[in-house]
Amino acid sequence: MDVKIANSHCIKALLEFNPTIIKSLEIGARYADKYEEIISLAKQNQISIKETRQSIQALCKAPVVRDIKSDGYELGNLVIILDEIQDTRNLGSCLRSASFFGADSIIIPKNNSAEFSNPAVIETSTGGIYDMKLYKVSNISQTIKNLQKNDYWVSGFSEHGATEMSKDSLTAKNVLIFGNEEKGVRRLNLENCDQILKISSRGQTSSLNVAVATAIGMYEVSKCTDIKK
Structure with a gap:
């Protein structure tokens, strides 16, 4: 399965860091000057370029x-x-942050979630989706239990959490769970976590967009642990 990407920033990032993902490029003749750097990178990586009426489009391998x-x-x-993140841009932003902070793997449920292969998800991740191992599971709750059996410490994030993140709240192998835009992490999944963490608010707003919360949560992890691959 292939995916068509029309975001020039994502295409450029893939050409720079993961060029084998791109199978071919289509660029409108009148946009050649605008995308001169992309054309140069494509030629360096021996990627075919076709002329099109559109601005720019890349045929990419699906994640x-x-x-x-x-x-x-x-x-x-x-x-x-990422527990039932249904907005494609939110999922893509979460994946971009996960890639930036060096996450190894991403898990989403098979149902009630935006798809990894959605072009908007890939574009919003700026190609970062290809940096990590991707999984879709039928039962998040059971997956949590199986990961715990393999010595993972599972932390769910919730505005109702009682603990702030610190070095003492993490281990060598960590799982972080972030939830749906409106409902947060589902109750049963939270109940199966080893701990429930919160991102402290200094103002009157009690909650954050899931993409923002994911970025902050991973930043806090990066301060407490070495998560370099």
């Missing part, structure tokens, strides 16, 4: 979704679970 059981629930030192 690969792995089988979590085949990988034995060994997903690296930092795993992010």
Whole structure:
């Protein structure tokens, strides 16, 4: 399966850091000067360029979704679970932050979630989606339990959390869970976490957009642990 991407920033990032993802490019003749750098990068990587009436478009490989059981629930030192994130831009922004902060794996539910292969998700992630192992599971709650059996420490984020993040609240293998834009992490999934963390508010607003919360949560983790790959 292939995906068509029309965001020039995402295309440029892929050409710079992950060029094998792009199969071919289409660029309008009158936009050649505007996309001169992209054309140069494509030629360096021997990617075919076709002329089109549109501005720019890249034919890309779809993100690969792995089988979590085949990988034995060994997903690296930092795993992010995104529980029913339905807005494509929010999911893409979460993935961009996860890539930036060095997350190893991303897990989403098979149902009630935006798709990894949605062009808006890939574009908003600025290609960062291709940097991590991706999984889709039928049961997030059971997945949490299986990860805990493999020595992962699972932290759910909620505005109702009682604990602020610190070095003492993390271990060598961490799972962070962020929830739906409106409802947050589902109740059963929170109940199965080892701890429920909060992002402290200094003002009157009690909650954050999930993409912002994910970025802040991962930034706090980066201060407390070494999550470099």
